Amino acid sequence: MKPFGYVRARTVPEAIEAHMNAPAARYLGGGTNLVDLMKLGVETPATLVDISALPLGEIEESAEGGLRVGATVRNSDLAAHPRVRADWPVLSHALLAGASGQLRNAATTGGNLLQRTRCPYFQDLAQPCGKRTPGTGCGALTGHSRDLAVLGASPACLATHPSDMAVALAALDAVLTVEGPGGTRTLPVTELHRLPGAHPERDTTLAPGELISAVTLPPATAGAPSAYRKARDRASYAFALVSVAALLRLGPDGTVRQARLAFGGVAPRPWRAPRAEDVLTGARADEETFRRAVAAELAQARPRPDNAFKVPLAAELAVATLTDLATAPEPQS
Ligand SMILES: Cc1cc2nc3c(=O)[nH]c(=O)nc-3n(C[C@H](O)[C@H](O)[C@H](O)COP(=O)(O)OP(=O)(O)OC[C@H]3O[C@@H](n4cnc5c(N)ncnc54)[C@H](O)[C@@H]3O)c2cc1C
Numbered sequence: 001m002k003p004f005g006y007v008r009a010r011t012v013p014e015a016i017e018a019h020m021n022a023p024a025a026r027y028l029g030g031g032t033n034l035v036d037l038m039k040l041g042v043e044t045p046a047t048l049v050d051i052s053a054l055p056l057g058e059i060e061e062s063a064e065g066g067l068r069v070g071a072t073v074r075n076s077d078l079a080a081h082p083r084v085r086a087d088w089p090v091l092s093h094a095l096l097a098g099a100s101g102q103l104r105n106a107a108t109t110g111g112n113l114l115q116r117t118r119c120p121y122f123q124d125l126a127q128p129c130g131k132r133t134p135g136t137g138c139g140a141l142t143g144h145s146r147d148l149a150v151l152g153a154s155p156a157c158l159a160t161h162p163s164d165m166a167v168a169l170a171a172l173d174a175v176l177t178v179e180g181p182g183g184t185r186t187l188p189v190t191e192l193h194r195l196p197g198a199h200p201e202r203d204t205t206l207a208p209g210e211l212i213s214a215v216t217l218p219p220a221t222a223g224a225p226s227a228y229r230k231a232r233d234r235a236s237y238a239f240a241l242v243s244v245a246a247l248l249r250l251g252p253d254g255t256v257r258q259a260r261l262a263f264g265g266v267a268p269r270p271w272r273a274p275r276a277e278d279v280l281t282g283a284r285a286d287e288e289t290f291r292r293a294v295a296a297e298l299a300q301a302r303p304r305p306d307n308a309f310k311v312p313l314a315a316e317l318a319v320a321t322l323t324d325l326a327t328a329p330e331p332q333s
Pocket of ligand 1: 028029035100106237
């Protein structure tokens, strides 16, 4: 590992200042992704700004009736929170489907959102990768792409986004609070991750030095039946080949009043599915509708021969999840 500087920040402004004053700085949350990448030589920060002591470790009711989750809240604590389990179960399911108990005890909410791709070409310094080293191309284009993207990729990058939690947050319309040298702003989580285009080296829309300080779950998605389902090569301790986060609220006549759908493991960012949601909303909640909705979204898929299986897998996973939600009893408030 290369030598690096270390600063332990006590306040958010102190963290931002330390980040801005040190070239090639990185914030350090639980370190479960960043430190691994430093050991591989993929990340080479000159300074780590440790944010684990910032006062961002609380989960609180928001004024509007949602839930505000501090950026350093650990994944285990968020998954176990009674309000999350009752009102946004998809988030709890997604967190518990990820990594292992030990990792979830260390991993933070902000760090989970900003973990980097598990693409093998990104992690191997001997391979070309424009996400790791701009301008070097994409080894997966002529190599192994079984685990990589079928939606939203570009000729510069086929990598997928790895976070399970981020897929649930995309389906829930969560909103981030972002603090930076220019002040504080809010950002819908669906606008955090970017598609690669010609610049795969930029994963997100965050500006240099910006820090995620909180994630807010909105009341509009609270209390509806929701679920997360993940298909993977092993039953645990494996990233998603395909995953689905879904929320479905039905009216008394059996039609869909509110629908939210997002896919993981298929794109460079959590893939919110607005075309499917348009078909679902107002339609009868039955298998024919679910198949039509999912097909409308996945018509944009551009798979490669070795990952074409992801498209029918995503369709079946989504239809099964929506069917389960449509037949589940409404939670009692
Ligand atoms: C063996 C293994 C299996 C795993 N399996 C899964 C899985 O199945 N599903 C899954 O979703 N994840 C999985 N993970 C990944 C794990 O969830 C992440 O490593 C973890 O969530 C990252 O959180 P962290 O706090 O440790 O982030 P860190 O490693 O500290 O940081 C990650 C990135 O976020 C930046 N950062 C951290 N916090 C902030 C902030 N508040 N504001 C701005 N930037 C910030 C850092 O600079 C860094 O670039 C696995 C990891 C391992 C090692």
